[in-house]
Amino acid sequence: MRIGVITFPGSLDDRDAQRAVRMAGATPVALWHGDHDLQGVDAIVLPGGFSYGDYLRAGAIASHAPIMAEVIDAANKGVPVLGICNGFQMLAEARLVPGAHTRNSHQQFIRRDQKMRVENVDTAWTNEFAAGTEIIIPMKNADGRYVATDETIARVEGEGQVVFRYLDVNPNGSMNDIAGVSNERGNVVGLMPHPEHAVEAGFGPDTELAMASGTDGLAIFTSAIRALAAV
Amino acid sequence: MKSLEYLVPKIVVEVMPKAELLDPQGKAVAASLNRLGKSEFTGVRIGKRFELTVDGPVDDAILSDVRTLADEMFSNSVIEDVVEITVDGVPVEVSL
Numbered sequence: 001m002r003i004g005v006i007t008f009p010g011s012l013d014d015r016d017a018q019r020a021v022r023m024a025g026a027t028p029v030a031l032w033h034g035d036h037d038l039q040g041v042d043a044i045v046l047p048g049g050f051s052y053g054d055y056l057r058a059g060a061i062a063s064h065a066p067i068m069a070e071v072i073d074a075a076n077k078g079v080p081v082l083g084i085c086n087g088f089q090m091l092a093e094a095r096l097v098p099g100a101h102t103r104n105s106h107q108q109f110i111r112r113d114q115k116m117r118v119e120n121v122d123t124a125w126t127n128e129f130a131a132g133t134e135i136i137i138p139m140k141n142a143d144g145r146y147v148a149t150d151e152t153i154a155r156v157e158g159e160g161q162v163v164f165r166y167l168d169v170n171p172n173g174s175m176n177d178i179a180g181v182s183n184e185r186g187n188v189v190g191l192m193p194h195p196e197h198a199v200e201a202g203f204g205p206d207t208e209l210a211m212a213s214g215t216d217g218l219a220i221f222t223s224a225i226r227a228l229a230a231v
Numbered sequence: 232m233k234s235l236e237y238l239v240p241k242i243v244v245e246v247m248p249k250a251e252l253l254d255p256q257g258k259a260v261a262a263s264l265n266r267l268g269k270s271e272f273t274g275v276r277i278g279k280r281f282e283l284t285v286d287g288p289v290d291d292a293i294l295s296d297v298r299t300l301a302d303e304m305f306s307n308s309v310i311e312d313v314v315e316i317t318v319d320g321v322p323v324e325v326s327l
Contacts, residue, residue: 057307064304093307100309102248103255147252147310173253 001026001225004041006071008033008062010086012049013196017084020196021045024221033065043080043124043224044071046087048140048194058101058143059089068094080124080224081188085141088180088190097181097190098156099148104141105173111140113205113214114193115167116179120160123186124227128219134167135216136205139193146174146181146192156181164191187227195220240289242297245315246306247278278314281305289318 003021005028007014018028029041038044051062062068068090075081075096083091091097104110115136118129129135148156153175156162164180172192180191195217198204204214248254254276261275281301285293294316301313316323 056305060304060307092309100307102252102310105253105255107255107259149309152309 001043001228002029002039002041003027003043003045003221003224004029004031004038005045005047006031006033006067007047008049008051008065008086010049010051010053010062011047012086013084013194014047014049016194016196017045017047020199020217020221023199024218024225026221026225031067033062033067036066036070038067038070038074042228044074044082046071046081046083046090047196048085048087051086051090054086054143057089057093059086059091059093062086063090063093072096075183075188078185078187080227082125082220082224083188083190084194084196085139085144085192088192089143091188091190096188097183098152098161099146099178099181101143102145102147103143104145104171109140109142110144110171111138112169112171113137114139114169114171114179116164116193117167118163119165120163120182120186122160123163123182123189123223125182125189125220125223126163127226128223136198136207136214137191137193137195137217138197138205139171141172141192144172144174144192146172146178148175153178159184163189164193239284239286240319242283242285242289242293243315243317243320244281244283244297244301244305244313245278245317246281246301246311247276247314248311252310278311279305294318294323 003026005017021028118133121129166177166179170177182189198214198217201213207214257276
């Protein structure tokens with residue numbers, strides 16, 4: 001199982017995402033934004049960072065990168081695609097998932113270990129979770145406020161496209177506490193928090209059990225492997 | 232003496248956050264004005280201005296390109312509106 005991680009100018013967490021893919025049991029493949037080649041990978045991760053300095057809008061310039069033509073084509077064919085933070089913003093800018101992102105409502109960069117509920121466990125990236133599972137995943141962003149028209153919000157809520165929802169604290173003013181959404185098919189998922197930073201005990205978020213012991217993000221990557229094995 | 236810049240047509244695209252959406256930047260500036268005692272200003276919204284230059288004349292093909300870029304790249308229609316496109320200060324209507 002080969003999962004590609006695309007590096008854009010300004011990507012920060014591409015290596016972390018590759019590591020998470022490896023720890024989940026798949027082979028990470030480094031992909032380059034300027035290529036028109038997905039190297040035959042089975043799934044794709046758009047990692048976090050500040051591509052092109054987030055000039056114009058977060059993820060906007062990257063959403064027009066050469067390789068995005070192939071990503072959009074693959075996504076429309078059902079290939080699992082995960083967008084993390086800046087990657088989520090790229091997915092929204094590329095219209096692969098509904099909605100958009102604006103500056104956090106409090107105007108500040110925020111970093112915290114964020115509690116979320118997995119609202120949909122039928123997507124390619126959440127099938128290893130039990131319904132309603134609560135997880136803690138680190139988040140860090142300045143433009144993380146999820147917004148959409150009222151019609152779109154009603155639709156994604158009604159169709160089960162809200163995949164992750166913030167619990168306890170809404171860290172950025174996102175509508176309906178939405179932390180992550182999917183496309184209609186469920187193969188494309190974007191979320192603001194960073195599951196690749198919660199895959200190994202000792203290097204994850206704090207939990208009630210022990211410092212830095214959180215590994216709740218790993219199931220997001222193993223879910224893709226399971227989804228691919230089921231095809 | 233006229234500068235060379237005067238001879239180069241300038242296309243301006245102005246983009247604003249949608250009226251119904253919270254504009255955190257405008258809100259922060261509005262709060263600052265209030266702290267400065269400038270309470271006569273009841274609202275501030277902050278948008279973007281894109282200035283494009285071309286070597287030759289601005290023809291219909293270029294304006295059509297500008298309209299497409301304005302809608303699909305310079306703005307995100309989920310959160311923003313293209314409020315005006317001007318050529319050398321003159322508003323233009325561009326249909327696709």
